[in-house]
Amino acid sequence: MQGKPSPHAGSATRARLLETARLRFAREGYDATSVRDVARDAGVDATLIFRYFGSKKQLFDEATATAPGGPDLLAGPPEELVARMAREVVFHDWSTYGGEHPLLAMLRSSAHDDTRQRIREEVCATYVRALEDLAEGADAGLRAELLSAWLVGIGILRSVVGTPALAAAEAADLAPYVETVASGLLGRPMSGEVSTQNGESSGT
Amino acid sequence: MQGKPSPHAGSATRARLLETARLRFAREGYDATSVRDVARDAGVDATLIFRYFGSKKQLFDEATATAPGGPDLLAGPPEELVARMAREVVFHDWSTYGGEHPLLAMLRSSAHDDTRQRIREEVCATYVRALEDLAEGADAGLRAELLSAWLVGIGILRSVVGTPALAAAEAADLAPYVETVASGLLGRPMSGEVSTQNGESSGT
Known part of the structure; x- marks a missing residue:
């Protein structure tokens, strides 16, 4: 060699x-x-x-460019968007990132302004924008950020902090709450689960 | 000297x-x-x-021991607990921490197991436990962690990532959404605002 x-x-x-x-x-x-x-x-x-x-x-x-999100997020029924995001942000297998959410890699480096700007751009361009398109009524941008914040917070508490109930939770345990919070913040009925029709995988 | x-x-x-x-x-x-x-x-x-x-x-x-929370959080009407937490976690003046949420100091150091355990203990002993006492029905612990995750996520998106709508938001802008999400997750009516009766300050 x-x-x-x-x-x-x-x-x-x-x-x-x-x-x-x-x-x-x-x-x-x-x-x-x-x-x-x-x-x-x-x-x-x-x-x-x-x-x-x-x-x-x-x-x-x-x-750190291979963060989750991207076009796959937008495929599938709109009312399942938050459930798809939750599955991707919260229940993804982060073993290639040492078991932790990849956002942490960027947050640990976020004292640098360009890293901070990149996180902002990535979070806004994927999660916030997709949710904003779904939000009904006034404050669509704020409500989309509040929902993104929830997913980010769940990912951090589950994979980094390891609070007990979230660390033990599976996607199905979160489904009713994803439905409640997503429907409440977006002002329209949202599903907490990802349907398995259309040959999609239902694995977490 | x-x-x-x-x-x-x-x-x-x-x-x-x-x-x-x-x-x-x-x-x-x-x-x-x-x-x-x-x-x-x-x-x-x-x-x-x-x-x-x-x-x-x-x-x-x-x-890092002077993180927010503690006994003050529990003073005042229970239905305003989440609004008080939001004010403290999201709208506190973090200038002594360089303008960022102090949880970040700990997250940036969370590769160390003892730091990770300390974050978990602090988050659980203050936020999660107080919210768990208010949650009605099954899964009280999980719902308390989900609500704590939201506050942590908002704090991070606002003070570290700086997403535009949250960076510009004031406590009053968040009040209706605090009410929606807190009531939805705790299963009981919660207020999005902190009352100013009893001589309490309403400043953010």
Whole structure:
């Protein structure tokens, strides 16, 4: 494996570096994570990181870019949107992030203004905007943020703080409350569960 | 001010150290904060920190111990409990914490198991327990945690992430939604506002 690596080997190393970086940033935050640590975790030389990513900042951006959300969130019945978000934000398998919600990686680094701005953009562009489109009446933006805040808070209390009832809860336990809070904040009937019709998976 | 400090001077220095430590920990997290930084911020020698607090861990515990909550939260009408919590968690003046919610100081350091356990104990002993006592019916603990999660999420989106509608909101803007969500989750009528009777202050 010495000498010039093949493009294929390079892409595997790149993927491994992103994985070890994601875990380190999630656990330690941006400042406390060194490029050398990430390289050692991946079993490669630190110079490779600069070759592949250019800088620690770039590595951070790429490693935390695979946050949940995105187009999948918008597929499916609108009245199940909050239930889909809850499943994705709260019950996702975060093992690649050390078991913690990936938002934490960014919050641990949020003393940096550009990280803070990126969190804001990501939260607003995915969750808030999708919920705002569903909210009826005045204050649609505020109500969409209040509902996003709830999902973020549940994710943090469950995966980071580990409060007992949430840590033990499964998606079905939360369903009636997702229905109550989502319907109340959006001003329209919302479902607490994701339907399994249309061949969609119902796994949590 | 050389030589043996008077007990009074010592207590002023101690308070100043707690203040600079609180700000540093809130902004940088536990690992990235050095005792030397805190001492320099306070304009004293680092040895003073060990004399007053024994260790960096002890300094962290004391600096973040003045989190909101406590007995005041339980004073006043029970139906206004969530409104009081919202005022304290969301609209408190966090300038001594660098403008951010103090929970963030702890979350930035939550890779440490003992910090994580302390957050869990504090959140459970204040917010969750008080809300659980009010919740009617089954799942009281889960519903209390879900409501606590909402307040934590709002605090984080407002003070750290800075999503636009929440950043601009005042307590009165949130009142109708506090009423909706708190009543829905606790299963009993809750007020979104804190009454100003009994000579209480209504300032946010």
